[in-house]
Amino acid sequence: MIDLQVDVVLPCLDEAGALPGVLAALPPGYRAIVVDNGSSDGSPEVAAGLGAKVVNEPRRGYGAAVHTGLEAATTDIVCFADADGSLDLADLPRLVAAVREGADLAVGRRVPTHRGVWPWHARAGNAVLSLLLRSRGLPVRDIAPLRAVRRRALLDLDVTDRAFGYPLELLIKAQRADWQVWESDVSYGERAKGTKSKVSGSLRGTLRAIRDFGKVLAR
Numbered sequence: 601m602i603d604l605q606v607d608v609v610l611p612c613l614d615e616a617g618a619l620p621g622v623l624a625a626l627p628p629g630y631r632a633i634v635v636d637n638g639s640s641d642g643s644p645e646v647a648a649g650l651g652a653k654v655v656n657e658p659r660r661g662y663g664a665a666v667h668t669g670l671e672a673a674t675t676d677i678v679c680f681a682d683a684d685g686s687l688d689l690a691d692l693p694r695l696v697a698a699v700r701e702g703a704d705l706a707v708g709r710r711v712p713t714h715r716g717v718w719p720w721h722a723r724a725g726n727a728v729l730s731l732l733l734r735s736r737g738l739p740v741r742d743i744a745p746l747r748a749v750r751r752r753a754l755l756d757l758d759v760t761d762r763a764f765g766y767p768l769e770l771l772i773k774a775q776r777a778d779w780q781v782w783e784s785d786v787s788y789g790e791r792a793k794g795t796k797s798k799v800s801g802s803l804r805g806t807l808r809a810i811r812d813f814g815k816v817l818a819r
Contacts, residue, residue: 606696606748609669610634610652610683611662616641618685618792623650625689634683635669637661663759663766670754678751685792686717687746694784695748704753704779705770708746708786717790729768729813738775740783743767765812772816 608626612619612634623632632652636644638660648654657668666680677699679692687708695706712718730741744767754770757777761769774781 605675606630606677606679606692607673607675607751608632608679608681608689608692609666609673610681611637611665611669612639612643612647612683613637613660613665614639614641614643615683615792616643616646618683619643619646619652620650621685621792622681622683622689623647623652627690627693630679630689630692631675633669633672635665635672637665659762661763663762663764663769666766667759667762670751673751676750676752677748678754679746679748681746686789688787688789691746691784691786692748695746695782698782698784699748699750702780703782704749704777705774706748706782706784707740707742707744707771709740709742709783710745710788711785713787713789717788725813732817733768733771733775736772736775738771738781740771740781742783744771744783746786761812761816763812765816768813769816769819 606629608630610622610632626632633655634647634652635655635657637657644654644656655668655672657665670678677696679696681687681689691708695708698706710718726743729743733740757773759766759770759773
């Protein structure tokens with residue numbers, strides 16, 4: 601089944617090397633909205649040249665890019681994915697189907713395709729946060745880098761974090777709002793060559809993300 605149209609928000613910071621493969625992997629009926637977050641490697645030009653809608657967000661931060669993409673989207677259901685090539689976008693229709701069948705939020709649980717894909721420090725941090733979420737009554741095992749949700753519902757949820765804490769705040773607010781959250785395993789592979797994760801690519805990045813997560817948990 602081909603979806604009539606679903607917008608896919610792709611936050612982007614220096615992902616020129618990944619974008620050709622990422623955009624080519626979009627299923628039929630899925631439209632890319634690449635939100636450039638200050639790239640210096642020509643990412644916006646690459647994305648535009650490949651037919652993606654490009655939106656600029658000068659405020660640095662994952663949450664800022666995601667929110668700007670959400671505002672730019674026009675379809676009822678909107679998906680979100682990393683633009684680094686690590687996720688298999690063929691998994692998106694399964695998440696969209698779950699939302700159409702009644703889930704308020706459908707999220708992907710990353711399953712590494714081989715050893716070394718997910719650094720220990722990032723994997724450990726994700727495990728701790730997931731445990732905290734489950735203790736609050738939300739049955740998830742990942743912070744959901746791949747997700748599908750109805751656009752209007754997400755805007756109404758009013759997620760305010762504009763940094764790395766955005767996915768965590770989204771899940772916490774979803775639990776408080778009694779949303780039905782559906783989680784499914786999704787493939788998690790290597791990033792495209794020439795790109796580097798802003799979180800798991802270094803211990804510093806992971807610690808910065810943990811700082812942002814801590815701010816969200818303290819609210």
